[in-house]
Amino acid sequence: MSEEILINVTPPETRVAVIENGVLQELIIERSLQLGLVGNIYKGEVCRVLPGMQAVFVDIGLPKAAFLHLSDVSSHELEQRGSENIAHYLHEKQVVIVQVSKDPIGSKGARLTTEISIPSRFQVYMPNTLQCGVSQRIECAKERERLRQVMQSFQEEHQCGGFIARTAAECISAEVLEEDMRFLLKLWKKIVQTIEVSTPKKLVHQDLPLSERVLRDVYSDCIERVRVDSRETYQRLVDFSDNFIPEMTPMIEHYNGERPVFDIYNIEDEIKKALDRKVQLKSGGYLVFDQTEAMTTVDVNTGSYIGGRNLAETIFKTNLEATQTIARQLRLRNLGGIIIIDFIDMKSSEHKSQVLQALERNLAKDHAKTNITEVSSLGLVEMTRKRTRESLEHILCETCTTCNGRGVLKTAESICLEIFREIIREVRQYNVNELLVLASNEVVEMLLDEEADMLSELEVFLKVQIRFRSEIEYTQEQYDVVLL
Numbered sequence: 001m002s003e004e005i006l007i008n009v010t011p012p013e014t015r016v017a018v019i020e021n022g023v024l025q026e027l028i029i030e031r032s033l034q035l036g037l038v039g040n041i042y043k044g045e046v047c048r049v050l051p052g053m054q055a056v057f058v059d060i061g062l063p064k065a066a067f068l069h070l071s072d073v074s075s076h077e078l079e080q081r082g083s084e085n086i087a088h089y090l091h092e093k094q095v096v097i098v099q100v101s102k103d104p105i106g107s108k109g110a111r112l113t114t115e116i117s118i119p120s121r122f123q124v125y126m127p128n129t130l131q132c133g134v135s136q137r138i139e140c141a142k143e144r145e146r147l148r149q150v151m152q153s154f155q156e157e158h159q160c161g162g163f164i165a166r167t168a169a170e171c172i173s174a175e176v177l178e179e180d181m182r183f184l185l186k187l188w189k190k191i192v193q194t195i196e197v198s199t200p201k202k203l204v205h206q207d208l209p210l211s212e213r214v215l216r217d218v219y220s221d222c223i224e225r226v227r228v229d230s231r232e233t234y235q236r237l238v239d240f241s242d243n244f245i246p247e248m249t250p251m252i253e254h255y256n257g258e259r260p261v262f263d264i265y266n267i268e269d270e271i272k273k274a275l276d277r278k279v280q281l282k283s284g285g286y287l288v289f290d291q292t293e294a295m296t297t298v299d300v301n302t303g304s305y306i307g308g309r310n311l312a313e314t315i316f317k318t319n320l321e322a323t324q325t326i327a328r329q330l331r332l333r334n335l336g337g338i339i340i341i342d343f344i345d346m347k348s349s350e351h352k353s354q355v356l357q358a359l360e361r362n363l364a365k366d367h368a369k370t371n372i373t374e375v376s377s378l379g380l381v382e383m384t385r386k387r388t389r390e391s392l393e394h395i396l397c398e399t400c401t402t403c404n405g406r407g408v409l410k411t412a413e414s415i416c417l418e419i420f421r422e423i424i425r426e427v428r429q430y431n432v433n434e435l436l437v438l439a440s441n442e443v444v445e446m447l448l449d450e451e452a453d454m455l456s457e458l459e460v461f462l463k464v465q466i467r468f469r470s471e472i473e474y475t476q477e478q479y480d481v482v483l484l
Contacts, residue, residue, distance in 0.1 A: 003224065004227070006019065006227050006262060006264065007230075009229060009233045014209070014211055015027065016029075017262065017265070020222075024265060024332065027334075028210060034395075036207075037110055038102065038389065039100065039119070039206075040099065041204050042060035042097075042098055042100070042202065043095060043195055043198050043199070044096050044097070044112070044200065045093060050086070051085065051087050053069075054069065054071075054085070055069045056068050057109070061202060061203065064110075065109050067109055067111055068098060068111075068113070072111070072113040073090075073113075074114045075115065076128050076129050076130065097116065099112065099116050105389075116128055119216065120183060122166055122180045125181070126161050126162045126164070127188055129162040130161065131162045132165075133148075133162070133163075133165070137167040143170055212237065215240060216245075225251050225253060226252045229254075274329070275397065277290065280303075281322060283318060284304035285300070285301055287299065287322060291335065295337060296338070297341075298342065300342060300343050300344050301318075312348060319346065323362050324362050326359070327365070334387075336368065336387020337387050342380055343375070360372060368388075370385045370386070402475045409475075409476050410476070412440075412442045416443060416446055419481065420454070423466065426483065434465045434466075435464060435483060436484055437479065440470065440474040443479065447468060
């Protein structure tokens with residue numbers, strides 16, 4: 001599998017596209033006015049304790065207070081005190097050092113943790129714990145044990161916190177790993193010095209800009225090229241790579257072609273498709289994505305695909321194809337939280353097993369952590385995907401002012417009947433001889449055309465004259481009944 005990273009930089013935003021075998025798989029967008037907060041360390045102040053939720057709200061200087069749950073308190077501190085009451089750890093006005101684990105999403109503030117972690121190229125340093133761990137993606141037992149020994153020896157020598165070996169640490173020499181750990185200790189020492197001189201509600205450490213974070217976190221042996229269309233960003237990436245990932249420096253290119261860098265793989269078109277509810281499958285089937293505040297649902301349909309042998313085989317092939325597209329769309333749209341997939345009903349247990357295995361195999365490429373359950377009795381697959389930032393839809397779109405996010409509008413006929421009821425209500429409440437109805441053009445046309453007979457009967461019955469006026473700025477659901 002070949003990978004390529006495209007970085008598009010403009011003053012207001014940075015966009016990163018991860019391409020695998022010529023197909024867009026992941027898109028990360030960061031805007032200058034809405035910079036991601038994940039990884040940032042703050043000197044916060046507890047502003048409210050919620051014993052019933054075992055959580056506190058912490059003021060870290062943002063418009064919304066951030067949320068810290070007992071489960072996100074440092075494990076070392078939990079072991080020391082052995083209490084399950086948040087009030088035994090934190091109280092109002094207490095100063096606490098916290099790190100953002102999830103960006104603010106919708107109406108919710110940022111999610112915090114006191115389990116501080118500082119990532120580098122090969123390891124993650126955790127100053128508040130003494131445990132050392134190894135990435136689950138490193139499967140070789142012998143290599144896992146070697147990495148663990150290197151980290152524990154360094155930890156004992158320097159009397160410091162714990163480390164986690166990242167996937168990139170596999171087969172890296174002990175000397176390089178130790179140099180990486182020394183860098184992390186120096187960085188943490190600098191952060192501690194900043195904490196000591198800072199006042200509460202202040203940022204004390206900010207994670208790297210998006211372009212450099214991508215090199216640090218997304219890099220793998222499969223990456224063949226990184227193209228960036230900003231000379232300034234290109235130079236910064238080269239300097240960063242020379243210091244931390246020297247083997248990657250030759251892969252970084254400054255793109256100065258006449259076509260925009262995202263047009264190379266038609267990424268702009270892919271972004272538009274990723275905002276649609278409906279996603280077509282090559283076979284003729286299709287998926288429908290519905291994102292709500294509580295969860296995301298994915299509905300699989302055969303569409304125009306009729307298959308070649310029998311119905312069971314048609315359904316099985318559609319579901320298999322859907323697993324690949326679902327995994328890609330979850331990454332591309334950055335959908336997180338609870339996800340319910342409604343595959344087409346399969347009677348064969350063998351088919352169900354193969355579809356689940358295919359879904360797990362396709363999700364294995366995802367950097368976000370996922371968990372999948374078995375097919376339920378209703379034919380649904382429940383899964384979760386770790387959410388750390390806003391979805392693509394929430395970054396690029398806003399709630400429709402016409403439907404207020406419902407996604408539907410009342411028909412013109414429904415509004416006409418509402419207007420009739422409102423007219424009756426007004427006439428019975430006030431002694432009037434004439435009314436003026438203000439409504440959208442579609443509704444007025446229907447009132448004077450299809451509903452003309454009903455309107456005449458109403459005027460005779462109520463003994464009132466009704467006039468109409470179209471309002472260009474009115475939506476289909478807006479209307480006013482004015483007394484004259």
